[in-house]
Amino acid sequence: MHPENTAGTEALILKSYIEGRWVTGKGTGHGLVNPTNGRIVATCSTEGIDFRNALAFSRTAGGPALRALTFSERAGLLGKVADALAGRRDRWFEIARINSGNTKADAAIDIDGAIGTLKYFARLGAGLGESKTLVEGQPARLSRDPNFQAIHIGVPVKGVAVHINAYNFPAWGLWAKAAVSLLAGVPVFAKPATATAWLAQEMVQCVIESGVLPDGTLSIACGSARDLLEHLQFGDVVSFTGSATTGQMVRSHPAILARGVRVNVEADSLNAAILGPDADAGSPAFEFFTREVVKEMTVKAGQKCTAIRRILVPTGQAAAVSDAIRAQLERVTVGDPGNEGVGMGPLVNMTRRVAVEEGIRKLASASETVYWANPLKLVDADTEKGAFVSPILLHVRSGEDAPVANELEVFGPVGTLIPYRDKLDAFSIAERGGGSLAASVFSADSAFLSEAALELAPSHGRILLVDPSIGNAHTGHGIVMPSCIHGGPGRAGGGEELGALRGLWFYHQRVGVQASATTLTSITQQGTNPATSAS
Ligand code: NAP
Numbered sequence: 001m002h003p004e005n006t007a008g009t010e011a012l013i014l015k016s017y018i019e020g021r022w023v024t025g026k027g028t029g030h031g032l033v034n035p036t037n038g039r040i041v042a043t044c045s046t047e048g049i050d051f052r053n054a055l056a057f058s059r060t061a062g063g064p065a066l067r068a069l070t071f072s073e074r075a076g077l078l079g080k081v082a083d084a085l086a087g088r089r090d091r092w093f094e095i096a097r098i099n100s101g102n103t104k105a106d107a108a109i110d111i112d113g114a115i116g117t118l119k120y121f122a123r124l125g126a127g128l129g130e131s132k133t134l135v136e137g138q139p140a141r142l143s144r145d146p147n148f149q150a151i152h153i154g155v156p157v158k159g160v161a162v163h164i165n166a167y168n169f170p171a172w173g174l175w176a177k178a179a180v181s182l183l184a185g186v187p188v189f190a191k192p193a194t195a196t197a198w199l200a201q202e203m204v205q206c207v208i209e210s211g212v213l214p215d216g217t218l219s220i221a222c223g224s225a226r227d228l229l230e231h232l233q234f235g236d237v238v239s240f241t242g243s244a245t246t247g248q249m250v251r252s253h254p255a256i257l258a259r260g261v262r263v264n265v266e267a268d269s270l271n272a273a274i275l276g277p278d279a280d281a282g283s284p285a286f287e288f289f290t291r292e293v294v295k296e297m298t299v300k301a302g303q304k305c306t307a308i309r310r311i312l313v314p315t316g317q318a319a320a321v322s323d324a325i326r327a328q329l330e331r332v333t334v335g336d337p338g339n340e341g342v343g344m345g346p347l348v349n350m351t352r353r354v355a356v357e358e359g360i361r362k363l364a365s366a367s368e369t370v371y372w373a374n375p376l377k378l379v380d381a382d383t384e385k386g387a388f389v390s391p392i393l394l395h396v397r398s399g400e401d402a403p404v405a406n407e408l409e410v411f412g413p414v415g416t417l418i419p420y421r422d423k424l425d426a427f428s429i430a431e432r433g434g435g436s437l438a439a440s441v442f443s444a445d446s447a448f449l450s451e452a453a454l455e456l457a458p459s460h461g462r463i464l465l466v467d468p469s470i471g472n473a474h475t476g477h478g479i480v481m482p483s484c485i486h487g488g489p490g491r492a493g494g495g496e497e498l499g500a501l502r503g504l505w506f507y508h509q510r511v512g513v514q515a516s517a518t519t520l521t522s523i524t525q526q527g528t529n530p531a532t533s534a535s
Pocket of ligand 1: 164165166167168169191192193194195223224225226228229241242243244245246247249250266267268269304305409411437487492493
């Protein structure tokens with residue numbers, strides 16, 4: 001074990017939990033680093049793991065065990081998983097600091113977000129009661145004889161849910177997907193991103209050791225996915241989170257296409273925040289807007305899929321907004337996330353730093369740089385060894401001026417200020433992101449806010465409308481709430497996750513059942529209607 005793993009001198013070797021036992025992959029595997037100093041803290045490998053057998057075990061052991069339980073019994077399991085994880089919260093924060101470069105505030109979004117989401121679905125699931133089937137809507141009459149009717153019901157798919165996650169949320173990514181899948185009655189096969197698999201792996205180990213989950217309901221592969229997708233079958237589902245490029249590859253994998261495996265993709269996104277035409281410098285909407293932009297740019301060093309990338313402001317306010325954001329960015333301290341005075345830590349590793357620096361060069365070549373701390377002054381860290389970049393604010397002249405600002409997601413603390421002429425121009429620039437996860441609009445004019453919502457809706461998954469009455473109460477542009485859907489159209493992947501009980505449908509087969517009223521009644525009496533359950 002590496003000293004940072006609490007004892008010894010060797011890097012920790014992360015095992016995978018496959019077919020109900022812990023296994024170590026062959027070879028040296030991939031190194032996971034501490035991005036603050038570049039030291040390797042753990043390694044992992046999936047070489048030699050038989051993914052065919054691994055998935056088969058989840059299907060044959062985990063699936064039946066979960067399907068035998070009612071929604072409320074599965075919800076009980078989620079509650080116990082949350083309790084087990086909450087008991088070791090300090091450890092999760094330690095790993096997030098060491099392996100993800102997270103400050104406490106960064107880690108809280110991931111870790112408390114994970115535990116909170118599990119608890120949320122435990123509560124919702126309890127409200128579904130002692131049933132195992134979803135019932136949708138009311139019976140519909142199909143013919144002249146009123147006795148012949150139809151209803152739609154949902155039953156859990158009989159396969160395994162393969163959850164492929166991005167590196168930036170090793171805890172929330174894992175448990176937000178697992179909560180819904182387990183509640184739906186579908187076993188989980190988690191594939192965390194290798195760079196930060198340590199936190200996911202140790203959390204899974206904690207839950208397995210707590211003994212709350214039936215065999216086969218939770219597995220984890222730490223390391224490369226190798227031939228995992230080749231062994232998918234009809235009835236399996238894949239929920240992918242990551243870059244658009246990998247998402248496309250997953251979506252078009254021959255086994256997935258040939259066997260009709262259902263896929264949900266959460267990919268990258270060029271989220272916009274819009275300052276309303278009414279919000280002059282110094283107004284509450286203006287202040288809430290600039291504060292939110294700076295928070296979104298710097299939390300997790302900008303490594304949030306929902307982070308604000310494009311800052312849309314009325315042309316007449318561009319200078320004032322730029323001054324206000326720059327002044328706040330100047331106060332952000334960058335360095336070792338273990339130092340309480342540090343506001344922003346490093347990116348996840350040097351590979352990502354190189355990619356972000358390359359992206360910044362592309363964006364900056366088409367824009368004016370408003371803020372960039374160069375040289376970057378670090379607290380308790382060395383710029384040669386750590387994966388640090390400065391927060392950067394760029395400025396283009398108009399929405400048409402720099403297409404790259406609407407097309408290139410730079411996954412770091414980078415925002416581009418884009419002035420708009422009028423409200424229609426603002427909506428059109430937002431839409432040029434090609435489909436985004438989230439947009440936020442700041443204004444004191446509720447007519448403008450509601451118009452913005454309807455205009456932005458076709459190209460977004462979630463819209464946050466901030467008038468001053470909720471300036472301090474809202475949960476944040478970039479925070480995914482389990483009660484709201486997460487996902488976005490177009491380049492954001494076209495996926496949809498969470499959203500309270502809506503998320504259950506991804507793991508269910510929806511089927512139309514046509515029969516006599518009596519027969520339908522006997523089916524529906526065994527089910528539960530998520531739209532009317534206590535939630
Ligand atoms: P990534 O490189 O696309 O990797 C995502 C996941 O796919 C990782 O677990 C990766 O495993 C796995 N993967 C890679 N090749 C695979 C293959 N051939 N078969 C199966 N799985 C494979 O993304 P990332 O760098 O981890 O995350 C950053 C990106 O994710 C950003 O673009 C961000 O916008 C996006 N993101 C989106 C959301 C959202 O909800 N929409 C949330 C977070 C992040 P390895 O790590 O082993 O390569």
